[in-house]
Amino acid sequence: MRPGLISEKTDVYSFGILLVVLLTGRTPWERVEGIEIIPYASGCDGRIGEILDPRIYEEVGGNEQVQQQSHDFLELALLCTRDDIEGRPYMVDVARELIRIEEFVLASWLRSTTFVIKSIGYWFNGNSNLHVEDDVKGQTVR
Numbered sequence: 420m421r422p423g424l425i426s427e428k429t430d431v432y433s434f435g436i437l438l439v440v441l442l443t444g445r446t447p448w449e450r451v452e453g454i455e456i457i458p459y460a461s462g463c464d465g466r467i468g469e470i471l472d473p474r475i476y477e478e479v480g481g482n483e484q485v486q487q488q489s490h491d492f493l494e495l496a497l498l499c500t501r502d503d504i505e506g507r508p509y510m511v512d513v514a515r516e517l518i519r520i521e522e523f524v525l526a527s528w529l530r531s532t533t534f535v536i537k538s539i540g541y542w543f544n545g546n547s548n549l550h551v552e553d554d555v556k557g558q559t560v561r
Contacts (some may be wrong), residue, residue, distance in 0.1 A: 428507045435499025435507075442493045444472030457500050488524045495520070 436447050439457060446477050447457065451470070468490070475489050495516050508516070 431499045435496045438496035484524045491520045
């Protein structure tokens with residue numbers, strides 16, 4: 420970002436910096452291989468896993484959906500921190516992308532979990548009520 424230039428996308432840049440800090444566990448001015456983290460991350464081209472905070476992977480283990488979500492968040496952060504102001508998204512677009520990322524992971528989780536829940540005789544409806552498919556069919560357990 421060029422000093423002294425304020426636009427409606429200045430907050431987008433700041434939000435991108437915040438995401439990078441959270442996802443990498445590094446300060447914005449910290450250097451990796453002699454390069455500040457934002458330019459370094461931007462140059463990773465598909466090797467985003469190299470700059471993510473390893474504690475993320477330790478925490479989620481082999482959960483591929485959460486790993487993908489972390490990659491998607493970092494890609495969004497890098498888009499928000501582009502030097503080219505016109506190339507940055509508007510904050511409303513950032514919000515939409517955050518929702519899309521969250522919904523994708525939630526949908527993936529629900530697809531994998533629904534099978535397990537159905538296989539043991541339970542299912543959830545849209546109101547988060549638990550239904551038991553056994554002796555008490557059709558009754559809602561709260």
